[in-house]
Amino acid sequence: MDYRKLVETIPVAKREQLSNKLVDLILSSKNDEKMPSQLANTMLHHWQNDILLSESGLTALLEAAALLEPEKAIETFTALELTGIAEQIRQGATKT
């Protein structure tokens, strides 16, 4: 799944709300062992530098959410009417 391409389709107006929801989802996840350290470090770098809302920041959040909590990520994108991305995550989760 090309997460960056998916992020490019997210309207700017929805990015802040989405970012907040994804961060909550990732931090409250009990599936910590599924988080690759490189991805965690990328997320922390963006957070430290206040660029989590950038396309590269959202890409890291989307990838982490899809890895740790695919079902909840699908719900989040569906609730924000980003059904195309929700569907992509669903297909990705089915493949793995």
Add this chain to the structure above:
Amino acid sequence: MVKFGIEFAPHEPYWKIVYYAVQAEKGGFSNLWITDHFNDRNVYVTLTAAAIYTNKITFGPGVTNPYLVNPVFTAQAIATLNELAPGRVVLGMGAGDKTTLESVGVEMQKPLIAIQEAVDIFRKITSGENVVYKGEVFKTAGAKFLFKPKGGIPVYIGAQGPKMLELAGKIGDGVLINASHPKDVEYAVNCVKEGVRQANKKIAEVDVAGYPAFSVHEDLKKATKAAVPVVSFIVASSPSVLLERHGIDVKKAEEIREALKANDWGKAFGAVTPEMIEAFSVCGTPDTCIERIAQLLKSGISQFVVGSPIGSNVREAIKLISEKIIPSFKATP
């Protein structure tokens, strides 16, 4: 102005703790404390990660003990961290928890002397000295770093009993008081003051940090629910004299202790009363917490450390503290 600190236990993975540490730094916290328990992830690895992703917050183990980690190795870790983040590192040292030490076959011998000697060795070796030390608990026969450490690292002593509090006032640059109630904090601060007096220092030279269990939420029920498990463990490990000071039924505490031993969480948590929450935590809505912190400041603390659980949702709780609690103390001298 009062300083705000925050505590995390590395039973959470490093990336969650670092996320919260960065959030705390952005939100106005000045100190980050990471607990040191052998059964959690390593404190220094966690602190290293936090050092890399933060820019100004002061940090250190809160607290390590000299029995499991020899003070020479603690000094090595702290001195190395102080190269990574110069001037941002402090050492928090306490005698440790007897039960935990026993579980790994380590005896907590002569805690007062052990702490005094460990701090002494730490200060000497981090000042670049070749340390020949013949203490009652620790001995070195010529210990010197092969690198040049940047000395002057502040040492905080984690203390609960009157003698340790007094020692903390005497030898510490700071003291970490594990208490929540103004009555307990006031008693502890008076003990610290006695040590300060003996050392001919001024109390203003010692950073007195109150380190209570803390839980904040806009919904009081949610704040309380998050505090209950932590309070149950505090009650279970509290001596009768402390329970009686707060009017807590010792038999109730015994019930909680037995339930925890039997891993009957429902029974243990269900037995926690509002009086126990009041005595052993700072818990409630932001306004309630502000009121309680103000009382603790009057009791003599100069740093307020937000301890576990922080809140039912840690990220939300840090946001509330940063936006509603810390700003209300900005004007406090």
